[in-house]
Amino acid sequence: MTLLTVDGLTVGDSLVADVSFTVTAGDRVGLIGESGSGKSLTSLAILGLLPPGLPASGSVLLDGVDMLHAPERRRTRVRGRVAAVVFQEPLTALDPLMRVGRQIAEPLQRFQRLRGPALRDAVHAALDDVRLTDTSRIARAYPHELSGGQRQRVAIAMALACRPRLLVADEPTTALDVTVQAEILDLLDRLVTERGTALLFITHDLPVAARVIRDTHVMRSGRIVESGPIGSLIAAPAHDYTRTLVDSARRFDAALERTGRD
Amino acid sequence: MIAYLLRRTAILLGSLVLAAVVLFVLLRLLPGDPANALLGVGATPEQIEAARRELGTDAPLATQFLRWLADVATLDLGKSLVSSLPVGPEIVARLPVTVPLTLSAFVVAVLVAVPVGVLAATRADRWYGPVLNAIAQLGIAVPAFWVGLLLITVFALRLRVLPAGGFPPDGWGDFGAAAQSLVLPVVTVALVMSASLIRYVRSATLDVLGSDFLRTARALGASPAQALWRHGLRNAAVPVLAVLAMELATTFLGAVVVESVFALPGLGGLLTRGISQHDYPVVQGVMLVSTATVLVVGFLGDLAQRLADPRLRVRP
Amino acid sequence: MSLDPETLSPPAPAGTAPRKARRRLSWHLVLGLILVLVVAGAVLVSYVWLPFAPDDTSGGRLTPPGGDHLLGTDKLGRDLFTQLLIGGRIALGTALGAVAVGGVLGVSAGLLAGFATRWLDDAAAVVLDILIAFPTLLLAMLIVAGAGASLGTAILAIGLAMAAIVARLTRVLVKQVLARDYITAARVAGVSWPRIVAAHVLPNIAPVLLVNLALQAGLAVLAEASLSYLGLGTPPPNASWGRMLFEAQATVLTAPAAALAPGIALVVLVIGMNLTADGLRDLTDPRRRR
Numbered sequence: 107m108t109l110l111t112v113d114g115l116t117v118g119d120s121l122v123a124d125v126s127f128t129v130t131a132g133d134r135v136g137l138i139g140e141s142g143s144g145k146s147l148t149s150l151a152i153l154g155l156l157p158p159g160l161p162a163s164g165s166v167l168l169d170g171v172d173m174l175h176a177p178e179r180r181r182t183r184v185r186g187r188v189a190a191v192v193f194q195e196p197l198t199a200l201d202p203l204m205r206v207g208r209q210i211a212e213p214l215q216r217f218q219r220l221r222g223p224a225l226r227d228a229v230h231a232a233l234d235d236v237r238l239t240d241t242s243r244i245a246r247a248y249p250h251e252l253s254g255g256q257r258q259r260v261a262i263a264m265a266l267a268c269r270p271r272l273l274v275a276d277e278p279t280t281a282l283d284v285t286v287q288a289e290i291l292d293l294l295d296r297l298v299t300e301r302g303t304a305l306l307f308i309t310h311d312l313p314v315a316a317r318v319i320r321d322t323h324v325m326r327s328g329r330i331v332e333s334g335p336i337g338s339l340i341a342a343p344a345h346d347y348t349r350t351l352v353d354s355a356r357r358f359d360a361a362l363e364r365t366g367r368d
Numbered sequence: 369m370i371a372y373l374l375r376r377t378a379i380l381l382g383s384l385v386l387a388a389v390v391l392f393v394l395l396r397l398l399p400g401d402p403a404n405a406l407l408g409v410g411a412t413p414e415q416i417e418a419a420r421r422e423l424g425t426d427a428p429l430a431t432q433f434l435r436w437l438a439d440v441a442t443l444d445l446g447k448s449l450v451s452s453l454p455v456g457p458e459i460v461a462r463l464p465v466t467v468p469l470t471l472s473a474f475v476v477a478v479l480v481a482v483p484v485g486v487l488a489a490t491r492a493d494r495w496y497g498p499v500l501n502a503i504a505q506l507g508i509a510v511p512a513f514w515v516g517l518l519l520i521t522v523f524a525l526r527l528r529v530l531p532a533g534g535f536p537p538d539g540w541g542d543f544g545a546a547a548q549s550l551v552l553p554v555v556t557v558a559l560v561m562s563a564s565l566i567r568y569v570r571s572a573t574l575d576v577l578g579s580d581f582l583r584t585a586r587a588l589g590a591s592p593a594q595a596l597w598r599h600g601l602r603n604a605a606v607p608v609l610a611v612l613a614m615e616l617a618t619t620f621l622g623a624v625v626v627e628s629v630f631a632l633p634g635l636g637g638l639l640t641r642g643i644s645q646h647d648y649p650v651v652q653g654v655m656l657v658s659t660a661t662v663l664v665v666g667f668l669g670d671l672a673q674r675l676a677d678p679r680l681r682v683r684p
Numbered sequence: 685m686s687l688d689p690e691t692l693s694p695p696a697p698a699g700t701a702p703r704k705a706r707r708r709l710s711w712h713l714v715l716g717l718i719l720v721l722v723v724a725g726a727v728l729v730s731y732v733w734l735p736f737a738p739d740d741t742s743g744g745r746l747t748p749p750g751g752d753h754l755l756g757t758d759k760l761g762r763d764l765f766t767q768l769l770i771g772g773r774i775a776l777g778t779a780l781g782a783v784a785v786g787g788v789l790g791v792s793a794g795l796l797a798g799f800a801t802r803w804l805d806d807a808a809a810v811v812l813d814i815l816i817a818f819p820t821l822l823l824a825m826l827i828v829a830g831a832g833a834s835l836g837t838a839i840l841a842i843g844l845a846m847a848a849i850v851a852r853l854t855r856v857l858v859k860q861v862l863a864r865d866y867i868t869a870a871r872v873a874g875v876s877w878p879r880i881v882a883a884h885v886l887p888n889i890a891p892v893l894l895v896n897l898a899l900q901a902g903l904a905v906l907a908e909a910s911l912s913y914l915g916l917g918t919p920p921p922n923a924s925w926g927r928m929l930f931e932a933q934a935t936v937l938t939a940p941a942a943a944l945a946p947g948i949a950l951v952v953l954v955i956g957m958n959l960t961a962d963g964l965r966d967l968t969d970p971r972r973r974r
Contacts, residue, residue, distance in 0.1 A: 153587050156491055178592065186589025193587075198580035201599045202679055203606070212598070215586050246679040261584070268588055383814040390818075395830050509954035511906050512911045514929055514947040521936045521943065621819050625910050629933070640914050643829040651829045660820060663814075 207245030485569025507563020613669025694742025712961020785843025794854020
């Protein structure tokens with residue numbers, strides 16, 4: 107079953123140009139590209155949250171709803187329920203003035219109509235799911251009182267509390283330390299497997315993408331330049347740009363190995 | 369929070385003392401001898417000398433200052449040079465005009481400015497968003513006294529529905545008349561104040577509308593109104609709280625000027641009269657009370673902001 | 685005196701944003717400059733030509749507008765348009781004088797405070813906060829109370845009050861610039877402090893300061909008008925717009941032009957200055973364009 111169909115999406119003055127791809131239920135798809143390649147605008151377009159004044163054409167069908175042109179009310183009903191998102195910078199993505207527990211409670215109230223003790227238990231369970239220990243302390247904390255990794259776990263818990271069928275992860279590990287990155291990737295990997303959620307993973311980092319996704323699209327200057335299973339892309343990159351991505355990742359690995367041996 | 373409270377209280381007390389020093393020094397060091405002002409032109413040197421002794425202005429400045437501080441500490445603000453009446457009771461007698469005027473104008477301004485500012489930001493894409501903004505832009509360029517003059521012309525002189533100025537001799541004993549005579553002054557001050565407040569609210573709301581956390585809320589299924597209500601307004605309120613205290617002070621100043629327009633017997637009238645008559649105990653007294661009010665309001669505003677923003681609470 | 689609403693979020697010195705947006709003259713700047721230049725032009729003309737001598741009362745009292753007297757005459761028989769032009773001199777003079785006083789004092793004090801460290805820095809912050817707590821008009825009234833009402837006193841008083849606001853802004857901006865890596869790099873490279881100020885600090889803070897000073901100019905005009913209206917500014921017979929409005933209040937029904945013209949002139953000049961400030965901000969900081 108197709109969850110998301112992007113067809114000929116064009117945003118602004120070719121910030122995103124004629125991008126087409128689909129995500130079916132349970133899929134794991136990557137969008138790889140350097141910053142400014144249009145991948146984040148694509149993710150905003152999927153949720154129908156492009157900044158006002160930025161013209162978009164083509165079509166984005168999320169569970170059959172046209173996220174570019176449908177009335178706001180219809181688009182709101184699809185967000186969270188069908189697709190939820192984890193953004194890059196967890197510090198600014200969370201409300202700085204609201205305790206973390208209440209922020210996680212919000213989608214739980216909205217989508218599962220939970221109240222009272224049941225709601226509190228669900229919040230703790232959600233924190234537990236993202237491997238946050240000491241859940242009652244964290245639920246009472248404000249975002250600025252948590253570490254970057256903890257905040258991103260909270261953001262993931264909020265997104266998954268919606269029980270979406272598609273999780274859009276927009277550079278979810280870029281703002282984090284390398285060791286924390288690995289933990290968050292494992293967590294995402296495990297959670298989407300357990301729940302059968304489809305994953306659209308957006309990153310500039312080929313090795314990171316390779317850990318969690320199967321198929322990928324490589325974007326450059328707003329266009330998709332190459333698509334395919336990530337394994338074959340790495341083994342035999344067809345496009346020049348993909349080749350530079352693979353080469354630089356290899357060189358980086360090689361350099362790491364050299365310093366490891368010295 | 370306790371540490372901050374102590375520190376901020378210390379700063380408040382320091383500011384009050386410093387304000388007293390500045391007031392005193394400015395009034396004494398600037399040219400214009402109160403003894404001269406008291407006696408007028410043509411006084412003999414002996415008369416001036418006698419007047420100085422009586423006023424205590426012949427003593428060294430430090431002594432004068434300490435004497436004055438001691439008096440202030442016992443709520444004695446001295447006597448007017450012109451009327452010989454004690455300044456303290458004179459100020460208290462004028463509060464029933466200035467305080468209701470300032471507070472109601474402030475409340476009206478906030479009640480108008482918050483919804484209008486939010487609308488001007490959230491409806492920037494409709495025709496009325498920019499129109500509201502343009503009106504606010506116009507409002508901050510209009511002097512309060514001119515607004516008062518125009519309102520008097522229309523509502524008091526042409527339509528004759530409200531008094532052009534003055535205050536009933538019974539004060540609030542004649543409640544209806546007192547309230548009526550404050551309507552136009554309150555509207556005047558509130559109009560001018562709300563213009564600048566609208567711009568703050570609009571700016572803070574625009575910042576919040578572009579924030580990542582509002583986008584997160586929307587992305588997880590909150591409607592635009594829900595997201596703005598639950599996350600936006602509170603975040604927008606933090607910077608606005610900071611300026612509210614300052615706005616209250618500005619409202620008070622607006623009231624001081626507007627009282628002159630409407631010939632209201634408030635602090636403003638007392639101050640202007642004191643200045644033109646070189647009646648420095650009066651000026652000093654009114655200034656001290658006004659500055660202290662401004663400083664205390666600023667203190668409360670800072671505390672309110674701390675309470676609203678948990679990020680500020682952790683810092684020492 | 686109120687703060688600039690745009691400084692709610694701390695102002696970023698120019699040159700921090702990736703300059704993607706093209707620098708464009710906004711209509712704010714064009715309209716603002718036109719309004720200010722109209723007033724300035726009229727004031728310049730008034731120095732070589734006035735319709736009547738300022739004290740010429742030959743027109744008769746309270747002549748209605750039209751004929752020889754474009755705006756009519758006041759209750760002493762003086763030509764209102766002439767008065768309006770002279771009031772323009774006072775308004776612009778106040779703006780320029782107060783901005784000069786406030787700008788020079790404020791920027792110097794702010795630079796010094798910006799470079800202060802540890803307790804000196806804390807002390808500077810506290811003192812500036814206290815000075816800001818004195819609203820401009822109150823401080824100006826205080827100075828007028830001591831020094832007597834005159835245009836010079838008013839300008840000095842408004843300028844001094846402005847200096848505190850400018851100093852605080854300058855201090856914040858200097859702190860932001862000094863925290864940058866390129867300053868550290870320059871220091872490591874052995875560049876002297878005066879050179880760093882001239883080459884890095886001033887150019888970076890100048891745009892934000894310029895915008896603020898343009899706003900302050902408008903506020904200075906309003907403050908002078910209020911002082912004059914209260915009888916604490918320019919003494920008669922010089923026609924400040926504030927004073928003209930005070931005098932027109934008594935005859936507003938018989939001579940409405942006298943109560944309208946100076947007010948409109950004030951609003952035009954102040955809006956012009958505010959729009960110029962907005963336009964300058966758009967020009968120097970494209971991110972804030974809205």
